[in-house]
């Protein structure tokens with residue numbers, strides 16, 4: 001049994017460890033991760049792409065907890081980072097620098113220098129100006145920066161507009177039509193070696209046809225550039241594979257492989273992918289305890305101790321997460337909104353859900369919160385951030401302690 005399943009008596013468990021006990025021991029709100037589920041998701045990617053030269057670079061932004069990073073680094077993953085902080089976390093967890101790709105539209109001079117100093121494998125440059133700055137920094141250090149140009153193919157990934165990144169109007173990358181001239185100019189720059197092309201269309205993509213279209217566009221451009229003598233080594237198609245938040249599961253790297261591999265067939269390049277959500281979303285739950293049950297007019301509210309500061313996705317994107325009782329009691333079903341303690345009407349985890357009538361003290365599991373859960377959490381309303389636990393080898397281990405009031409004011413002067 002891997003991940004989250006119900007054991008005898010109907011209790012929800014993580015790899016056989018009962019979540020009721022975990023919630024009591026570590027308190028709530030609490031993120032709980034299954035090491036085995038992460039390893040399984042990783043293996044699905046590895047076997048789907050085993051037939052071609054490839055590197056799976058985990059998108060650290062999805063969940064940067066060091067325990068998760070160490071699991072993936074030990075399995076042989078690379079890392080996709082977007083900040084100096086993610087770089088240091090990835091290096092600390094043991095990702096080899098040459099297997100790290102550094103993305104982001106707003107890399108600072110300090111971050112570019114840090115990346116050069118640490119020998120980051122590939123800078124996914126998002127503008128010609130960035131390549132210029134990177135070249136200057138590299139010459140200053142007497143090194144050569146390996147650059148992959150992020151191109152924007154203007155493809156609609158059919159996902160939430162906030163996480164659609166490959167449309168013309170988005171801030172990311174350079175228009176694909178302008179890429180050849182930018183690369184020709186950049187090619188001669190001292191300190192720069194152009195090694196590939198990159199694109200990332202967006203996140204939570206469930207219809208994979210846009211990913212195939214992106215692969216086709218990038219492959220076409222790669223062929224032209226190879227013919228011009230560019231020493232390309234990689235083709236990086238980003239992340240984006242979506243998960244099925246309504247039913248669980250859903251992310252299938254095998255289907256992704258069947259969509260994109262025919263498009264890049266024959267290219268003498270290493271395929272780089274940057275999955276985040278599909279590796280860790282299903283491997284996590286957020287445990288939260290019911291504080292109050294109240295009715296305002298004809299609406300029933302279940303007030304829990306986790307809020308939008310712990311899990312922002314519902315408030316930010318209207319995202320759906322399954323909410324389930326950890327220990328079902330066989331009570332009648334009611335319709336309710338599951339809301340947090342934060343002072344915003346947007347502070348909800350679930351709305352209009354049919355669920356077993358909750359009572360104060362019940363533990364609720366918010367499913368598929370391993371990705372963009374803790375990573376997007378904040379201290380809004382001066383709420384200390386939640387603790388995180390990893391279940392491995394049949395036991396739950398604290399991998400981030402709960403913050404205290406002292407943590408909240410530590411950096412004030």
Ligand SMILES: Cc1ncc(COP(=O)(O)O)c(C=O)c1O
Nearest residue numbers: 059200203239240274275276277
């Ligand atoms: C450049 C880049 N790569 C990879 C990812 C990871 O995407 P996902 O978690 O959907 O796989 C993102 C997410 O926004 C991204 O911006």
